[in-house]
Amino acid sequence: MRTKKEYLIRYKDGNLYCELADIWIDPSKPVKKALITHAHFDHFTFGCEEYISTKETAILLKERVGDNIKIKTFEYGEEFKINGINISFHPSGHILGSSQIRFIFAEEKWLISGDFKLQKDQTCKQYEIVKTDYLISECTFGLPIFKWDESNKIANDISKWITNSPEKTSLLFCYSLGKAQRLLNEISQTNFKGNIYSHGSIHKMNNSYRKLGIDIKDTIKIENKKKIDELKGSLILLPPSLSKGSYLKNFKNIQTAFASGWMSIRALRKRSGYDKGFAISDHADWDGILEVVKKSEAKNVFFHHGDSEALSKYLLEKESINVLLFSK
Amino acid sequence: MSLKKFSxxxxxxxxxxxxxxxxxxxxxxxxxxxxxDNSWAIYLLTGKSNKRFISGRYLKNLFSQIYEYPQWLIDTCYLKVGDSAEVISLLLKNKTNSRKKKLSNISLNELLSETIPALSKLNEEEKNLEIKNIWETLPEDNHLVFNKILTGTFRVGVSIGLITKSISKLFNIEQEIISxxxxxxxxxxxxxxxxxINKNINLQELNSKPFPFLLANTIEDKIFKNSINDFQFEWKYDGIRMxxxxxxxxxxLWTRGQELVNESFPELVEKMSHIKDDxxxxxxxxxxxxxxxxAFDFSLLQKRINRxxxxxxxxxxxxxxxxxxxxxxxxxxDIREIKLENRRIELEKYFSKWQIKTENNISDIFKICDLIFPKDWPDALTYKEKSRENNTEGLIIKKKTSIYSSGRKKGIWWKYKVDPMQLDAVLIxxxxxSGRRAGxxxxxxxxLWKDKELIKFASAYSGLTNIEIKELDKWIRKNTIEKFGPVRSLKPEMVFEISxxxxxxxKRHKSGIAVRFPRITKWRKDKKINDADSLENAYELIKKYHEKYHEK
Known part of the structure; x- marks a missing residue:
């Protein structure tokens, strides 16, 4: 039995773990049973006996890693039981299929935020406010210097960036799942009407999104030996892993940019080595995190993924919200 | 025509x-x-304006006061951003939703010649109110530039050369004239x-201005292929170029930083005015x-510069x-277009007489630079090695046929600096x-070791590659013993070669020694902390390069 001091969910070997259900959340090493919040690779590992996720996450995962995994799926809001614990997925607004996970046991509610954002994103379901007693939240951008602009403003900046240099090929680096599709969706609503190419890994995810009913602009899959003139004035979406190394030699007369929340800081922009940075993120900014903490009505909050020291101190001083620390 | 455009x-x-x-x-x-506005833009871009109206600390305190933000939170943000002006502009986002954006079209001239200078005439309370008012009426994307001007930290990655080149191209005037x-x-x-931008070039008008300085490049191996006779050799002094x-x-008297320093060195101004020539x-x-x-050590010169x-x-x-x-x-x-060897003849012709010890001479304050005459390149190397003995930094090597152009022109002047002194020390x-390295x-x-204790002897921040910096940053986070604000004390484990x-x-330092321009030249992963140097090794270096050029 669980004693008073033991939390329903705790940190074990660097991962979130619920002992009562013997289930792990986004584990980084193979386990028996894994709940997966979304299909990014830093939240997934091969070799688990069974995965449980939303339907969309399962489809995206299989597109990325093949059909060889056993995934059980549930709809958003649909409750299922493991060892007497009621578990359900709720939209987290991070990418298509991303979810928060709620646990209810003996009238005690726990909520794992997963990666989340509150900003509008037409390529996935809007974040849903879920009430809880215990909240485990990510805090990737847990400082007040992080405040996002509306994504259509960023898209307009990107459009201007491309059209201001018509003689150049504009390479925009972004994560291939989620960020790329959101950008495509936004850019297609701007004044930029030129060609858009995307790298194979992004192209594949675009198709998956379309199959799941999301409206994504048609892009041309980038081939390595495109004629240079053909690419002038067009936009090419590439995964960040290709920004270093010889891949860029395939192009001539380029300008590069990186789309990430970190790009709101000048020093990080300069250090990144890209010509330009667009501060757009699929994570919540400072105000977003505070809003979720407040609206969830959680009395106890844990943070992970990020530097939580300042955020915790602020919540305690200003909102009298108690932030707990996992013993890792 | 506005701050907006400039932003x-x-x-x-x-x-x-x-x-x-x-x-x-x-x-x-x-x-x-x-x-x-163009003239203000040039003023800012060429770094001629670095007047600090208020300090970064003041700016942070003010923001904290106005918006009831805890100071420690602003400080934490600062660690990530590395620039007070930027931190405040990021924090100001969504805070100033005043409907009246009356300053949205303020001209650079109005801001810099009226609004900002007016601040210094106000008392503290009025000043704070006025800054708040400006923040709330300026469009958000102008905050960064405004804060930077206010704190005297406006800098952007363009050289003066680039500015002059742009103006030169735009108005079709020679770049030399513009600079x-x-x-x-x-x-x-x-x-x-x-x-x-005047196309009529009247040299008379330039009378009050110094010429653009010609600068030396770091030596390249290819120079050794040339005949030694093609070059003039001088000692590289460590003073103020003027x-x-x-x-x-x-x-x-104009410094290379384009400051007029007559007031600091009145005796030189007085003596030089005895010379009849211009x-x-x-x-x-x-x-x-x-x-x-x-020469005495540079530290003595420092006692004169700011006085x-x-x-x-x-x-x-x-x-x-x-x-x-x-x-x-x-x-x-203007004889900049004639060859260096001929300019040298002119220099000696007009000025040698002044350094001979006769009545009215100025040998107590003026001297023509002595030349060195190495027989061949190995001999030049020997001279270079000796330069520490006369408190110079090495040699300056000038092509005899070169004209006096401007900037760091390639292939004319070289600096051949003496090899640095080095010690292996432990990171503690x-x-x-800050800036680009924030976060x-x-x-x-x-x-360095003193018996069994490690005594701090130098701080350095340059010399590592970006990859090494990241690797070391990771190690630091894992091997912190204690945090004191932004400083971490570390497990003594890593050894670096410091040059x-x-x-x-x-006497001011606990170690009892001070070094000039310390920098990291190697991450000695092959060394254990016991292999690091001791303070005694440092004292030996001092003894070796005797101290006749230091204050008695």
Whole structure:
């Protein structure tokens, strides 16, 4: 039995773990049973006996890693039981299929935020406010210097960036799942009407999104030996892993940019080595995190993924919200 | 025609890497703005304005007060951002939703010649209110530039050369002329801008201005293929590079940073005015040991630099000398276009007589730079190695046939610096960097052994590659013993080779020594902390390079 001091969910070997259900959340090493919040690779590992996720996450995962995994799926809001614990997925607004996970046991509610954002994103379901007693939240951008602009403003900046240099090929680096599709969706609503190419890994995810009913602009899959003139004035979406190394030699007369929340800081922009940075993120900014903490009505909050020291101190001083620390 | 336009220019210049594109952006800016704003833009971009109206700390406190933000939270943000002006502009986002944006079109001129200077006439309370008011009425994307100007930290990645090139291209005037016109105390005004872009070149107008300085490049191996006779060799002094100008009877002293420093060195101004000729000399100002005929250490010169109207006793205690390298103009004749070897002849012709000890001589404050005559390149190397003995930094090697152009022109002048002194030291503290290195631990302190204790002896932040910085940053986070604000004390484990230019006794430091220009030259992963050097090794270095050029 669980004693008073033991939390329903705790940190074990660097991962979130619920002992009562013997289930792990986004584990980084193979386990028996894994709940997966979304299909990014830093939240997934091969070799688990069974995965449980939303339907969309399962489809995206299989597109990325093949059909060889056993995934059980549930709809958003649909409750299922493991060892007497009621578990359900709720939209987290991070990418298509991303979810928060709620646990209810003996009238005690726990909520794992997963990666989340509150900003509008037409390529996935809007974040849903879920009430809880215990909240485990990510805090990737847990400082007040992080405040996002509306994504259509960023898209307009990107459009201007491309059209201001018509003689150049504009390479925009972004994560291939989620960020790329959101950008495509936004850019297609701007004044930029030129060609858009995307790298194979992004192209594949675009198709998956379309199959799941999301409206994504048609892009041309980038081939390595495109004629240079053909690419002038067009936009090419590439995964960040290709920004270093010889891949860029395939192009001539380029300008590069990186789309990430970190790009709101000048020093990080300069250090990144890209010509330009667009501060757009699929994570919540400072105000977003505070809003979720407040609206969830959680009395106890844990943070992970990020530097939580300042955020915790602020919540305690200003909102009298108690932030707990996992013993890792 | 506004701060808004200038903020856009700043954003563009900040995010463009290509030089040609930067020039295009600058040309467009100058074309589409009026002369007065252009002159302010040039003033800011060339770094002529670094006046600090309020400090970064003041700015942070003010924000904390107005918006009831905890100071510690602002400080935590600062560690990530590394720039007070930027932190506040990021925090101001969504805070100032005043409907009246009456300042949205404020001109650069109004802001810089009226609004900001007016702040210093206000008392603290009024000043705070006014800054708050400006924040709330300025469009958000102008906050960064405004805060930077306010705190005197406006800097952007364009060189003066790039600015002059843009103006030169735009108005089809030689770049040399533009850069000359920009020398000295360029004051923003319609007149100064119009003078800058005037196609009629009247040399008389440039009379009050120094010439653009010619700078030396670091030596390249290819020079050794040339005949040694093609070059002139001088000692590389560690003083203040200067142009000593006498035109129409008036003497002026201009530093390479384009500051007029007549007031700091009145005895030099006075003596030079005895010379009947008009001239422009390029040379170096030093505090001089007249008995030994070598320079005193730079630290003594520092005692003179910032002191205006020095007393007679200061002048005697720290006797200065101007060492003339080159003659650029004589009696109104600009001779920069003639060969160096011929300029040297002119220099000696006009000035040798003044250093002979006769009545009225100025040998107690003026000297033509001695030349060195190595037989061959290995001999030049021997001279270079000896340079520490006479407190110089190495050699300057000048092509005899070169004309005096401007900037760091390739293939004309070289500096051949003496190899640095080195010690292996243990990393004991790390501090978060600022600016481009914000959010990473990049300021390091190093220690040497004294018996069984590690004593801090130097701090350094340059020399590691970006990859090494990241790797070390990770290690630092994992091996912290204690945190004191932004500083972490570390497990003594990592050994680095530290290079520096000078070493001397210092009572101010716990280690008892001070080094000049310390930098990391190697991450000695092959060494254990017990292999690091001791303070005794450091004292030996001091002894080796005897101290005749230090204060007695």
């Amino acid at each position: 856009e220019l700043f954003g563009d210049l900040d995010s463009i890497n290509s030089t040609n594109n930067k020039i295009e952006v600058l040309k467009n800016y100058f074309l589409s703005n009026d002369p007065i 000359h016109r920009l020398m000295g105390d360029f004051k923003p005004s319609i007149d100064s801008y119009e003078f800058l 142009q000593l100008i006498k035109r129409s009877g008036n003497v002026s 001239f422009v000399l390029d040379g170096e100002l030093l505090v001089w040991n007249f008995k030994e005929q070598i 205006k109207s020095p007393t007679r006793s200061i002048q005697i205690k720290y006797p200065i000398i101007f060492i003339a390298y080159d003659l650029l103009e004589i009696n109104g004749r 503290y790390a501090k978060g960097g 990473l631990y990049t300021d390091y302190s190093f220690a 520096f230019e000078k070493i001397q006794i210092s």
